Amino acid sequence: MSMLTRTRGATADDLAPARSRGARESIFSRGAALLVMGVFTLYFLVPIWWLFIASTKDRGDLLTTPALWFAEWNFFTNVGDLISYGDGIYFRWLLNSIGYAVVGALLATVFAGMCGYALAKYRFPGRELFFNVVLGGVLVPATALALPLFLLFSQVNLTNTYWAVLLPSIVSPFGVYLSRIYAASSVPDELIEAGRIDGAGEVRTFFTVSVRLMTPALVTVFLFQFVSIWNNFFLPLIMLRSAELFPITYGLYSWNTQLNQIPELRTYVLTGSFLSIVPLIVAFLLLQRFWRNGLGSGSVK
Amino acid sequence: MTATEAITRAPDAARRSRPRRGERRKVQHKGAIAIFTGPFGVLFLLFYLIPIGYAVWKSLQVVQREGTYGAPQEVFGGLTQYALVFQNGPFWESVGRVLLFGVVQVPIMLGLALLFALLLDSPALKGKRFFRLAFFAPYAVPGVIAAIMWGFLYSPNLSPFTDVTRTINFLSPEMVLWSIANVVTWVFVGYNMLIIYSALLAIPSEVYEAARLDGAGQIRIAWSIKIPMVAPAIVLTAVFSIIGTLQLLAEPQVFRSFSSAVSSGFTPNMLIYATSSVPNTQLAAAFSVVLALATFALSFTFLKSTQRKAAQ
Numbered sequence: 308m309s310m311l312t313r314t315r316g317a318t319a320d321d322l323a324p325a326r327s328r329g330a331r332e333s334i335f336s337r338g339a340a341l342l343v344m345g346v347f348t349l350y351f352l353v354p355i356w357w358l359f360i361a362s363t364k365d366r367g368d369l370l371t372t373p374a375l376w377f378a379e380w381n382f383f384t385n386v387g388d389l390i391s392y393g394d395g396i397y398f399r400w401l402l403n404s405i406g407y408a409v410v411g412a413l414l415a416t417v418f419a420g421m422c423g424y425a426l427a428k429y430r431f432p433g434r435e436l437f438f439n440v441v442l443g444g445v446l447v448p449a450t451a452l453a454l455p456l457f458l459l460f461s462q463v464n465l466t467n468t469y470w471a472v473l474l475p476s477i478v479s480p481f482g483v484y485l486s487r488i489y490a491a492s493s494v495p496d497e498l499i500e501a502g503r504i505d506g507a508g509e510v511r512t513f514f515t516v517s518v519r520l521m522t523p524a525l526v527t528v529f530l531f532q533f534v535s536i537w538n539n540f541f542l543p544l545i546m547l548r549s550a551e552l553f554p555i556t557y558g559l560y561s562w563n564t565q566l567n568q569i570p571e572l573r574t575y576v577l578t579g580s581f582l583s584i585v586p587l588i589v590a591f592l593l594l595q596r597f598w599r600n601g602l603g604s605g606s607v608k
Numbered sequence: 609m610t611a612t613e614a615i616t617r618a619p620d621a622a623r624r625s626r627p628r629r630g631e632r633r634k635v636q637h638k639g640a641i642a643i644f645t646g647p648f649g650v651l652f653l654l655f656y657l658i659p660i661g662y663a664v665w666k667s668l669q670v671v672q673r674e675g676t677y678g679a680p681q682e683v684f685g686g687l688t689q690y691a692l693v694f695q696n697g698p699f700w701e702s703v704g705r706v707l708l709f710g711v712v713q714v715p716i717m718l719g720l721a722l723l724f725a726l727l728l729d730s731p732a733l734k735g736k737r738f739f740r741l742a743f744f745a746p747y748a749v750p751g752v753i754a755a756i757m758w759g760f761l762y763s764p765n766l767s768p769f770t771d772v773t774r775t776i777n778f779l780s781p782e783m784v785l786w787s788i789a790n791v792v793t794w795v796f797v798g799y800n801m802l803i804i805y806s807a808l809l810a811i812p813s814e815v816y817e818a819a820r821l822d823g824a825g826q827i828r829i830a831w832s833i834k835i836p837m838v839a840p841a842i843v844l845t846a847v848f849s850i851i852g853t854l855q856l857l858a859e860p861q862v863f864r865s866f867s868s869a870v871s872s873g874f875t876p877n878m879l880i881y882a883t884s885s886v887p888n889t890q891l892a893a894a895f896s897v898v899l900a901l902a903t904f905a906l907s908f909t910f911l912k913s914t915q916r917k918a919a920q
Contacts, residue, residue, distance in 0.1 A: 336732040336826065344727060344735075347720075348742045351794065355745065357768055358757050374768025418648040425644035431635045437645070444656050446847075446907055450855045450877050451900035454884055454892055455659035458666065475655045483648060509640030538750040540858040545881065556752040556858075563756050564865045577760070580753045587748040592741060 355584075362578040366571065385578040397579055399551055400558035404537060404583075406469075407554055411476035412532040419479045420525050423486020424513060428499060438487065444480035453541045460546065471546035472554070476536045482528035489524035490517070530594060537587065555583045660900075667894035682890075689894035698873045699895060703854075703902070705785065706875050710853035713789040718845055720793070721800035725838075726830050728801070729808040740805075744798035751795060755862035758791045763866060779867035788859050796852075800845040807841035808834060843914045847907040854903045857881070 357374060363382040364372065372378035389397050426438050456475055460466045465474075494517045502512035518525070543557040553561065559579055562572050635641070670685030693699060724743060727733050746754065760766050762778035778787040811834065819829050857877040864870045873879035876899050884892035 333732060336730075337734070340727050340730065340733045341735075344724070344733065344739045347724070348739065351743055351746055351798065354757055354761060354794070355749070357761065361760075370766070418651065421644040422648035425641050429637055429641050429644075431638075431641050437649070440657075441652065444652065446851070446904055447656065447660070447900060448851055448855045448903050450857060451663075451896050451903070452656065452659050454880060454889075454896050455663035455666065456655065457884070458889060458893075459659060459662055474651075478648070478651045478655050480652070480656070509637050510643055513640075513644070534747075538752075538858075540750075540752050540861075541877065541881075544861075545884075556750045559756060560752050560858075560862060563759075563862060566865060576756060580756055584749050584753060588745055591744065591748045 358577060358581045358584075362574075362581040364574075366574055369574070369577075382578075385574055386582065389575045389578050389582070392575055393550075396550060397555075397558065397575070400553050400555040401583065403469075403552065404554040404556070407472055407476065408533045408536040411473055411536045412529050414477040415479040415482055415532045416525050416529040418477065419482025419528055420486045420518070420521060421513065423483045423488075423524075424490045424494070424517060424521065426483070426487045427490035428494065428496070428517075438483075441480045441483050445484060449535075449539070450541045453545050456542070457545045466546050467548045467552065469552060472539075472543050472552075475542060476532070476539070479528060479532050482532065485524050485528055486521065490521055493524075494520045526594075534587075555579075559583065663893045663896050663900075666890055667897050669890045671890065685890075689890050690898070692891055693894050693898055696891075699876065699879055702873050702876045702879050703899075706853055706856055709785055709789055709856070710850060712786075713793060714846065714849045714853060716789075717793045717797055717849065718800060718842060720797050721845065722804055722835070722838075722842065724797070724801045725804035725808055726834060728805050729834070730826055730830070732826065740802070743801055746795050746797075747799045749795060751792075751858040752862055754791050754795050755788075755859040758787070758794070759863060759866040762787055779863075779869065781869035784863060784867050784869045788856075788863060791859050792852075792856075796849070800849070803845050804838050804841050807838040811837050839914070843911065847911055850907050850910060851903055854899065854906070 353375070360375060360377060361369060362385055363380055364378050365381045365384070368378040368381070422441075426434060452475065456471075457466060460471050465471050498516060498520075499509075499512055502516060503509075507515070537554075538556065539554075540556055540560070543552075543554055544560075547553055547557065550558070550561065559576060562576050562579070566572055566576070667689050668684060668686060669682045670688050671680045672683050673680050724739075728736050728740060733739070749757070761768065762773060764770070764773045764777070764779075767773040777783060815833060815837070816829060819833055824832070855877055856875040860870050860874045861878060864872070864874075872882040876895065880892050880895045880899070883895060
């Protein structure tokens with residue numbers, strides 16, 4: 308996308324003529340900028356560092372040794388204990404989270420991509436109305452839907468099943484919005500026309516050609532939906548009763564509420580929390596190029 | 609083509625394609641359109657429109673009993689539940705609490721996000737890549753887990769900062785709302801920073817040239833050019849933050865196990881959850897509808913008012 312093609316580092320300063328005052332000012336402003344960012348780096352990273360350190364300590368060391376540095380290395384003991392506790396329920400929760408988020412986000416992306424594409428490339432009556440209703444859906448908070456969904460699902464006996472959390476997650480109005488905007492600008496009509504002349508069906512043209520041109524938008528939709536499913540708390544809280552269906556967030560929450568009765572859960576909560584954020588942080592670091600693209604295309608209105 | 613152009617062009621294209629009055633054009637590719645829009649349309653109907661309709665319908669019901677021991681029966685009650693909503697003290701207390709929260713937390717968070725984005729975009733900063741990653745990392749931590757982590761950090765006997773937690777009780781009734789505000793800020797500053805930063809990158813560098821020739825410094829350029837140009841991105845982050853604030857649930861829910869100062873109806877969503885598990889689903893549905901309308905109205909008003917300002 309053109310907005311991200313600006314040469315790296317081409318900021319206002321590059322156009323600055325060298326000024327006599329410039330060097331002094333810039334040492335000062337460089338120092339100030341670095342100081343501000345440095346202090347806030349501590350604010351953002353120290354809690355995560357603490358969580359890592361805490362997950363390497365046994366229960367005694369957690370309270371008696373300096374909190375921001377290692378004591379005896381018990382990380383793998385903790386992980387072993389965590390995994391074996393309660394018949395390996397932790398591992399189950401992690402798999403559940405991955406399942407909900409991957410399947411939900413994949414399907415959401417496919418459906419939103421197809422719908423956004425159709426809205427961008429075909430003319431049909433009611434198109435704008437359809438789009439505006441979907442756009443209104445972007446502003447409807449997911450938590451406002453959770454309770455009525457629960458009531459409806461309980462009437463068809465779907466509460467406390469995987470479906471209860473998965474099905475509502477595969478609807479992404481924001482995905483439709485983004486796909487339409489992106490398809491309108493990146494999939495040329497001529498290309499679809501060429502597909503028709505070659506005798507390819509509309510659906511085939513979409514899946515073989517248009518999808519490729521829409522990839523940046525689709526990756527963004529996937530990531531957005533993945534994170535929102537992964538972080539979703541209200542829906543599982545309201546829908547699920549059986550611990551074996553919980554996603555990791557709800558599982559750790561349920562342990563955390565039992566800390567007063569079962570104090571040994573504390574190390575599991577800390578180690579489990581640390582382990583659960585590692586995959587996401589790694590994924591973010593790897594995919595952050597896509598992230599910036601997507602955030603940008605969503606925001607520039 | 610940028611997304612901006614795409615958005616401004618889309619309505620034109622739509623207008624042009626609309627058939628003139630009296631002229632009926634046959635819709636082409638009906639099958640393909642049905643295949644493409646069908647799955648999303650059905651799902652949107654099932655999991656957005658029907659639940660919304662159901663919540664509205666449910667909120668218009670009341671439970672009636674025949675005699676003292678009769679079986680409960682749902683009957684149409686008109687706006688009875690809404691009258692109860694407006695008389696419900698705890699509900700408005702919780703709404704007031706999240707509004708107070710938002711009025712303080714959202715400007716602080718967006719102010720910081722804007723400052724970091726400007727610093728990232730300024731030539732005075734080295735190591736941008738590192739800072740960008742470090743500031744964004746907390747966004748990878750789900751709200752529940754961030755709250756658990758900070759809950760431990762705040763706890764007087766567990767915190768690594770015992771000197772601080774001994775003097776300030778972060779979990780006291782006066783402080784706990786702001787302790788939660790800190791958790792939310794910690795998670796979302798980096799996310800908002802990236803949105804604003806992307807918008808800053810989209811400003812073509814020619815825009816700065818004239819200002820440079822006029823002798824404007826970095827701060828002047830940031831104030832007079834960069835901030836006005838990223839205003840739409842800031843509005844967007846503000847709208848998302850308003851929605852998020854009114855929907856606050858996971859963080860305070862987790863804090864209930866750390867602090868007795870957090871009641872089961874601390875935020876509107878927590879109260880809805882508590883009310884529905886009583887169970888009083890009719891009242892809970894009315895709460896949901898009022899909350900959704902309030903969220904919608906607030907974010908819509910904010911969006912419109914800033915757009916008008918920008919247009920002037």
